[in-house]
Amino acid sequence: MENQSCVKILNEWDIVSARQLGRNVAKELGFGTVDQARITTAISELARNIFLYAGQGQICIEKMYKNGKVGLRIISLDKGPGINDLRQVMEDGYSTSGGLGAGLPGVKRLMDEFMIDSNPGDGTDIQATKWLR
Amino acid sequence: MNININVNDNETLTEISVSGEIDVYTAPKLRETLLPLSEKEQVDMIVDLSGVSYMDSTGLGVFVGLFKNVRAHEGKFKIIGLSSRLQRLFEITGLADIIDISSKVEGDVK
Amino acid sequence: MDFRNMMESKYREILVNYLKDGSEQALYQSQKFSRNSMEDSIPPEEIVSMHKSLMIELFPDFTPEMQESFDILLEVMVGYGFAYREHQNLKHIQQELRTEMEIAANVQQTLLGTKVPSVEGLDIGAISVPAKHMNGDYFHFVKDENGSVSIAIADVIGKGLPAALCMSMIKYSMDSLPENRKSPTLVLENLNRVVEQNVDLTMFITMLYGIYNIENHMFTYASAGHEPGLYYNASEKEFTELTAKGLLLGIEKTTKYRQYEKEVSPGDMIILMSDGVTESRTEEGFIERETLLSLIEKNIHLEAQAIVHNVYKELEKLQDFHLQDDFTLIILKREV
Numbered sequence: 001m002e003n004q005s006c007v008k009i010l011n012e013w014d015i016v017s018a019r020q021l022g023r024n025v026a027k028e029l030g031f032g033t034v035d036q037a038r039i040t041t042a043i044s045e046l047a048r049n050i051f052l053y054a055g056q057g058q059i060c061i062e063k064m065y066k067n068g069k070v071g072l073r074i075i076s077l078d079k080g081p082g083i084n085d086l087r088q089v090m091e092d093g094y095s096t097s098g099g100l101g102a103g104l105p106g107v108k109r110l111m112d113e114f115m116i117d118s119n120p121g122d123g124t125d126i127q128a129t130k131w132l133r
Numbered sequence: 134m135n136i137n138i139n140v141n142d143n144e145t146l147t148e149i150s151v152s153g154e155i156d157v158y159t160a161p162k163l164r165e166t167l168l169p170l171s172e173k174e175q176v177d178m179i180v181d182l183s184g185v186s187y188m189d190s191t192g193l194g195v196f197v198g199l200f201k202n203v204r205a206h207e208g209k210f211k212i213i214g215l216s217s218r219l220q221r222l223f224e225i226t227g228l229a230d231i232i233d234i235s236s237k238v239e240g241d242v243k
Numbered sequence: 244m245d246f247r248n249m250m251e252s253k254y255r256e257i258l259v260n261y262l263k264d265g266s267e268q269a270l271y272q273s274q275k276f277s278r279n280s281m282e283d284s285i286p287p288e289e290i291v292s293m294h295k296s297l298m299i300e301l302f303p304d305f306t307p308e309m310q311e312s313f314d315i316l317l318e319v320m321v322g323y324g325f326a327y328r329e330h331q332n333l334k335h336i337q338q339e340l341r342t343e344m345e346i347a348a349n350v351q352q353t354l355l356g357t358k359v360p361s362v363e364g365l366d367i368g369a370i371s372v373p374a375k376h377m378n379g380d381y382f383h384f385v386k387d388e389n390g391s392v393s394i395a396i397a398d399v400i401g402k403g404l405p406a407a408l409c410m411s412m413i414k415y416s417m418d419s420l421p422e423n424r425k426s427p428t429l430v431l432e433n434l435n436r437v438v439e440q441n442v443d444l445t446m447f448i449t450m451l452y453g454i455y456n457i458e459n460h461m462f463t464y465a466s467a468g469h470e471p472g473l474y475y476n477a478s479e480k481e482f483t484e485l486t487a488k489g490l491l492l493g494i495e496k497t498t499k500y501r502q503y504e505k506e507v508s509p510g511d512m513i514i515l516m517s518d519g520v521t522e523s524r525t526e527e528g529f530i531e532r533e534t535l536l537s538l539i540e541k542n543i544h545l546e547a548q549a550i551v552h553n554v555y556k557e558l559e560k561l562q563d564f565h566l567q568d569d570f571t572l573i574i575l576k577r578e579v
Contacts, residue, residue, distance in 0.1 A: 034288050106328065109325075168444075193400070195445055
């Protein structure tokens, strides 16, 4: 069985597919309903960012097994314009879409681990992991 | 606390009329709307302030900026419709001596 | 996990009680519960999830549809929880900023600090209160060897942090031109050059600079667009405006300033202020100049410091303790 599956994000409906994929994996790994909802919300945010700012990219869901722990990792990859000031986008209250609570700091809080890598002109790579407790 | 800015910008003349209150909160809007207009070469600008009920120093700053810009682009700048209170503000600050102001406008009460 | 179990048993108790007797008491308990959960930063989706599992436990015939309906509520609440956590964090950041501003305000006070000098024959009072944390008004006294006092009062456009930063520049420039301190016009002309080169297009500063000669009691001054001062003639019991024409600092490179003189007799007063005094606004409109004059008159028998203090207190009250602008008032009173 493969540990990673991906969904291409080209339009808004792909957000639903990415959520579905994330929910299935989360359920399978044994995450409760609250964590399922958090994981899918994080997926929505990341997928929405791809669709709004990068145009296209993909969301991958990976099952994680480390030191006896089980987890789920969301990987968001795009080849969009990238982010100039990472510090700024990781700041609360900064959101170009102006949405309440939207944005990467929120995703970071919903998950246990968060990593972002972005170079202007080179796209953005985000990995967010949640561990089963 | 609201402000209304009306711009009538044509080839030869840029007419602006402002009404409401110009303070720290509304001045940025005024600045954003008017400063770009003052960057045209040899612009001829008339600003009517007869509808302005209050203006603080931040508001005055916007007009100072406009005046400096217009002067740098060799244009003409004139302010009309100053209430007696605003007239005093322009006189105290010495701006009345360098900016063309005219308090005589129709219906200037008080 | 202990904590979670505690929360859950508390919630169960409230729920069971309410379902039994529908009492207001139980509802009040749930209000208290929500306060406690917020204190412990429990996000809303946790509560929904708890509610769902309790309902399933308490009502074995709870239909699958009813159970699933909570999934929608849970999903919606995750969104609210998302915003709630951001709000919590922003509140924290705001607190940090507030602390930082308070520290900055202290730094500013130290940086711009000036002592009201004690001069024989002259009673001086001064007060300066910022509308927000940082003060865009500035005043400074210097007493020279022969006892004369020079006074600077300035106001930067706007208020708060930007104004305060700009004011620090003025203070620094003033400190670096001691040799012309004796000529108000030279001081203003020098400062004007500094300001003109260093400020944004829409920024300007007003300043009144004066020297009180303690030997002949002559007040020599010049103004750069500053709010006019007042002169109180004690023998006539009359206020007049201290006329002074002069352009704001920072408008033109080569502005020239004019010097004015006023002879001060025993009991007379020189009153200097920022526009925060004349621009005081109440619900009904501006505070009239007469109001200010009558406030000064009411306190005229007091020492200069008491006059400025009392006038400020009264104007503050008239404005419902909500200052519109930085407020500075200085009084020089020639002793009788």
